[in-house]
Amino acid sequence: MLTILTTYQDVLIDGFLNTLYSSIIALFFSLIIGTLMAIFQLSKNKWLKGLANAYVEFFKNIPLLIIVMFFYVVVPLYWFSIDGFTAGTIGLTIYTSAFIAETVRAGIMGVPKGQTEAGLSTGLTQNETMRYIILPQAFKIVIPPLGNQFINLVKNSSVLAMVTGLDLMYQGDLIASETFNTFDTYILIGLIYLIITLPLTYLMSYIERRLNVTS
């Protein structure tokens, strides 16, 4: 395994960075889109609610690879060109945002109704109540499941390998084919993924502890 690491360290670093970038971009945007969808799902506006429900149900229930393939194969055929990395990251973002929407929605619903009533009765608007009173409390509740979604996101980023996204798993596939050493290669790749997922886990635990201390 050590020989693979030293021989292929350039492409492994490239792949690792691409996985890291893809995960960070997808994490950031899926959090924003997911939270937005969660808020819409709980809104009184029928159109927003319907739109958000359709979005979440659709992308939650179809395989990630199909979404990514759509952006890699279909979009360039009819609209504009997209490379593997972008197609993979967009697909990853959309897919994860549906799950984050469900998680955040559970968190929002978990905040006692009294908080909303208190917020409104002190003169805050619906939006202000949501932004300053409900959401912060909701996020504190959902840190553990949200952390899980982020770990899943990093692991799911391996779908980039199927669409030449030049990520860690893609480089792993190439190395395994060239060296014929499937066992060592994929164990090594798995360990390198831990370099992203383990710190992420610790980060989420740290955030959870910090939020509990200040409450």
Next chain:
Amino acid sequence: MNKLNKQALFLLLLLPVFFLAACGSESAAKVDITERIEENPTLTWGVKVDTNLFGLYDIQSSEIRGFDIDIAKAITEELTGDADNAEFVEVTSKTRIPLLKNGNIDAIIATMTITEERKEQVNFTDIYFDAGQALLVPNDSPIQSLDDLTADTTVLAVKGSTSAQNIRELSPEANVLELENYSEAFTALQSGQGDAVTTDNAILLGIIADNPGYRLAGGNFTQEPYGIAINKGQDAFLQEVNKALETIKENGVYDAIYAKWIPELD
């Protein structure tokens, strides 16, 4: 002993069972195939299922059809007396050698080029088909040959294929992206994710047969002799397959299969 100790002991006793199971699957690769087929005459062949002309899954008839399949059936008939003893398992360039080494398949007949590097992992029979690597481009592409590949062009190949390694050596400036199989590589070409697909000319001709908007760019730029791959340690089986291959080449069976599948190569 108390309940916890009993449970722990039970689990501890179960542990060797898992090791035995693992040992069982490893020894499957070590069983001599020629002895095994005397009692149970089934031969398992690893074949492509996505390659027109060589190994393609035909949905209408729900079976895999192609040159490789027919050669495998002919050899199975020579070795066991009945072509129906041949069983087929899907493989890709990426999975074929691991499956052979595990003993999941007895032989690989899947458009596999004989190379020195692969000979370190597996044994090959004699050559059963001579192909050469070429480029596939859309009809309106400016690429006419290997020399037209520059740093601005992207070539699509399949993971684990000799074509991918060769194109990197022969055209070091060109970008190379590797997909899971030929149909995905061709789909990527259709979507404009690359400028050309490279693999053996025989496979490319199979793609052109179904997709008239594409052509070969230039001639073959390598020699790709196909061989049947057999696991190390199966020397008796290797000899028998070579003998069977020689037989069908002499008695006209090979020529009939060749004429059935291979279009005129220029």
